[in-house]
Amino acid sequence: xxxxxxxxPAATSQAGAPSGTARRRRGVRPARVVAFAILVVLALAWLIxxxxxxxxxxxxxxxxxxxxxxxxxxxxxxxxxxxxxxxxGMVPRWAWNSLLTSTAVTVITVVISSLAxxxxxxxxxxxxxxxxxxxxxxxxxxxxxxxxxxxxQMLTFNLVDTYWGIILPQVIAxxxxxxxxxxxxQIPRELEEAALMDGASRLRILxxxxxxxxxxxxxxxxxxxxxxxxxxFLWPFIVVNKAELMTLPVxxxxxxxxxxxxxxxxxxxxxxxxxxxxxxxxxxxRQIIKGISTTGxxxx
Amino acid sequence: MxxxxxxxxxxxxxxxxxxxxxxxxxxxxxxWIYCAPFALAFILFLVWPTIYGLWMSFTxxxxxxxxxxxxxxxxxxxxxxxxxxxxSLGNTVWFTVLSTIPLVLIALGIAVLVNxxxxxxxxxxxxxxxxxxxxxxxxxxxxxxxxxxxxxxINDMLGNFGIPPVAWLNDPNxxxxxxxxxxxxxxxxxxxxxxxxxxxxxxxxxxxxxxxxGAGSWRKFVSxxxxxxxPTTVLVGVLQILASLKVFDQIYQMTGGGPAGATxxxxxxxxxxxxxxYRLGYASAISYIxxxxxxxxxxxxxxxxARRTVK
Numbered sequence: 001x002x003x004x005x006x007x008x009p010a011a012t013s014q015a016g017a018p019s020g021t022a023r024r025r026r027g028v029r030p031a032r033v034v035a036f037a038i039l040v041v042l043a044l045a046w047l048i049x050x051x052x053x054x055x056x057x058x059x060x061x062x063x064x065x066x067x068x069x070x071x072x073x074x075x076x077x078x079x080x081x082x083x084x085x086x087x088x089g090m091v092p093r094w095a096w097n098s099l100l101t102s103t104a105v106t107v108i109t110v111v112i113s114s115l116a117x118x119x120x121x122x123x124x125x126x127x128x129x130x131x132x133x134x135x136x137x138x139x140x141x142x143x144x145x146x147x148x149x150x151x152x153q154m155l156t157f158n159l160v161d162t163y164w165g166i167i168l169p170q171v172i173a174x175x176x177x178x179x180x181x182x183x184x185x186q187i188p189r190e191l192e193e194a195a196l197m198d199g200a201s202r203l204r205i206l207x208x209x210x211x212x213x214x215x216x217x218x219x220x221x222x223x224x225x226x227x228x229x230x231x232x233f234l235w236p237f238i239v240v241n242k243a244e245l246m247t248l249p250v251x252x253x254x255x256x257x258x259x260x261x262x263x264x265x266x267x268x269x270x271x272x273x274x275x276x277x278x279x280x281x282x283x284x285x286r287q288i289i290k291g292i293s294t295t296g297x298x299x300x
Numbered sequence: 301m302x303x304x305x306x307x308x309x310x311x312x313x314x315x316x317x318x319x320x321x322x323x324x325x326x327x328x329x330x331x332w333i334y335c336a337p338f339a340l341a342f343i344l345f346l347v348w349p350t351i352y353g354l355w356m357s358f359t360x361x362x363x364x365x366x367x368x369x370x371x372x373x374x375x376x377x378x379x380x381x382x383x384x385x386x387x388s389l390g391n392t393v394w395f396t397v398l399s400t401i402p403l404v405l406i407a408l409g410i411a412v413l414v415n416x417x418x419x420x421x422x423x424x425x426x427x428x429x430x431x432x433x434x435x436x437x438x439x440x441x442x443x444x445x446x447x448x449x450x451x452x453x454i455n456d457m458l459g460n461f462g463i464p465p466v467a468w469l470n471d472p473n474x475x476x477x478x479x480x481x482x483x484x485x486x487x488x489x490x491x492x493x494x495x496x497x498x499x500x501x502x503x504x505x506x507x508x509x510x511x512x513x514g515a516g517s518w519r520k521f522v523s524x525x526x527x528x529x530x531p532t533t534v535l536v537g538v539l540q541i542l543a544s545l546k547v548f549d550q551i552y553q554m555t556g557g558g559p560a561g562a563t564x565x566x567x568x569x570x571x572x573x574x575x576x577x578y579r580l581g582y583a584s585a586i587s588y589i590x591x592x593x594x595x596x597x598x599x600x601x602x603x604x605x606a607r608r609t610v611k
Contacts, residue, residue: 050442069453069456125329147587277434
């Protein structure tokens, strides 16, 4: 039946387009109503887990553990779980560690990847092709297989249980180098040649001409590197054992395995940990969606 | 002929050469100076550990530093005879199968529905994509709470349909499914966005031409949309298989690999052997077996992609 209703020609759809420009995707048809209904159900399935966690975080512990369960806080909304989390636990400290290490990873990654990407795009130096090929090929190496040798290496460098130990192994972003190189390739060289004639140095050209022109791509790369570092679990989990140096994802995991059941508090912690990224997303929605759609940037 | 044109008269080359070599040298130097920070990090934290790990896999190296003698292929022989390797590898592959199918098909379905131009584009994108941005720990916390046998929302909802409480994460028969459901919820947004972009890149003329030929919407979907999406489906499928094979976080956090090892993925076994069992050499050998699996998938993809471009 759906197929049949779908196959009706655009008779109704023209009514939906007042300007007379009948667009393929306009108009109210039964098929669209069905599609809308399915989407609403799916969206609810995707939003309810978050809503329920948020509602739980506003409950008292007793309310959260009450049976039979009620979705709405029966004893009223309270910020008790958030207060306890922020006042007693190490969550603020872990959030700070996460912010510090993720920012450092982002800054270092973007700087070294831009320099390398620019050189690969503009300078015809011996070994350029080889370096590019090796960089691209390395995308196939799953970082997870490196945890054992990397940990040994960190032991040798005395970087276990340090911020640098968390940061340094995360700064190699081969896909980002490749993406930046591709982007720089598209920038017309004439702009730089004029500046070169005027005696500007290459570094200055990169900073004053290329970087401003590459703002969208640099923004997208920064956001994805930051999100990746903020959410990274495995590496910080391996390299850090001291509670005061843990990042947020690692810290939360240890709290839960140590203290177990405090539902409202657990949800408050999860919500607090999620909040910064939701803010990042609301600010940079366009770049994030475009970044994934055009380059598949976060998949690598 | 081009080669001839490219070779200037001998006299000229002689005169120009010193100038040219000098320029070549500065160009080489400059290139490597710009690449140096990246190249250094790349060698230190990627190339070297890759080689070092391979070397370790042939030794009896342990975290305590004792007995790091050369063993040859002994670790690999042990790994292939180790039932824990096979069971965790089996869990990993099973997780990959169970998660990849819905993560491709549901993402495609949602993208097609959203692309019909239904109002509230911003809202749909937000709803389906938002979980992708959450840390694994946050996602695991949410879903452990949802799957809680007594107090969880899922059993409560199922109870409305008269279904008795399921022990989800504590039952070897359901634990993997619970983890898969969590993973689908968490990561579908990425595939969804890739499909949505691909759908929007299909030229309108194709649909217009088909309409002129009298094709209905279903026919257009089958004959235009699906074939046009084929490259995206291959890409999404392979990225998903690779991502699913690397599963660790959510399983470790939700079930700890249990109950009774029913969900333990290969990476968790590597972690256990290396960091709780202190056998770094053996852990490296298992890592490399896993690495070859990943490379095999990547090579299969490259072959498919190459064949496609040749066509």
